[in-house]
Every structure is written in structure tokens, then in C-alpha cells.
Amino acid sequence: MRALPVGDDALLVEVTSGEEAQALHADLLRRRAEGTLSVREIVPAARTVLLDGLTDRSRLAAELTAAEAPAAPPRAREVVEIPVRYDGPDLADVAAHWGVTEREAARIHADTEFSVAFCGFAPGFGYLTGLPRRYDVPRRATPRTAVPAGSVALAGPYTGVYPRSSPGGWQLIGTTDTVLWDHARVPAALLSPGTRVRFVPGSGS
Secondary structure, rough: EEEEEEOOOOEEEEEHHHHHHHHHHHHHHHHHOOOOOOOEEEEEEOOEEEEOOOOHHHHHHHHHHHHOOOOOOOOOEEEEEEEEEOOOHHHHHHHHHHOOHHHHHHHHHHOOOOEEEOOOOOOOOOOOOOOOOOEEOOOOOOOOOEEEOEEEEEEEEEEOOOOOOOOOOEEEEEEOOOOOOOOOOOOEEOOOOOOOEEEEEEOOO
């Protein structure tokens, strides 16, 4: 691990894989809950974890740099199920990239249990991992100017659901009516790092 100072009281910890980032994030959350780590925010990303509002940044940086990566966290018990219609405009292209039929591509995706690695891009947007590396897909050569809310999409190793309409270059394979971000809900985000997710085929799939 490498720890880099950011601003006055933040630390960016770099690791070598998404799995290590998830494990480190879970370990830091545990330490904060136990009261052994004083930090305002802990924000995971693909291969980094940002700690903001530290009271003793230098000590923690030295500790993390000298330590081995923590063990993988225990899996969450509950699974969030997201109904999906596999009717996306890029499903045929994804199926061709995988060398399967559209129906088989939908089955492969629906049979996978995903985990939220980290969140970002837009409120409520989770980067979900779970598909084997052979199913990585490239982003679209030309991004769309507007992707409809509820679009289920793939890019690289990740699956995501657009919580609102926005530009985007991910491959759209389906749609869902599930609300990913709701200010009236506590918490507002349906998905958070570590959440287990399954996509359940619905009408038209």
C-alpha cells in the first residue's frame, strides 16, 4: 500500500486491486465504528481509498504503509434484487462480443451475483463487480448524449444502473424501474459499497 497526503487532513491510500480496495475500505469502516480510527469520511474507489478529516494523518500513513493488505471482508447477508428487462439497445453488440446469443447474454448476467465495489459518477450509481474477466466489454466509441434513467449498463469489468438521465458511454443491456436514489428514503442510495446485488429478469426478458 502507498499513502499519499491530500490537502490539510486527508490521505489517499493506493492498493493494487479492486479486491484490496474493498477489503481496506471494510477494515477502515470497522475501525471507525470501534472508535480506534478518527476520520470524517472514508471513500473507496477502483484501487484507492480516501480518508478525509483525519486527526493524526502521519501516524496512520506510516501504519498503513507498513501493514499488509487486510483480509477480505465477510459477505453481506442480504441481497438487493433489481428487476430488469433485458431490452437494451446494445444487448446485441454485447452478446456478439461475448460470442453468445442475446438470450444467453441476458442469462449470464442474471445468473451472476454482483457486489458494489464503490459508488460515484452520480448520486446512487454503484460500480458492481462479479462477472468473470472474460466478459469485460469496451465502452462505446461514441458516448450517448442522454442515457435514460434506469438503464442497466456494462463497461470494462463493471455493471451499473443509471439513477438519472445523463450522458454516458456504457453499453446498455437492459432497463429497470427500481429507484436508485430517493431523497425521501433513508439512506437515499439503494446501493452502497459491499451491497450484494442480483438482477431478476422481468417481462420482456
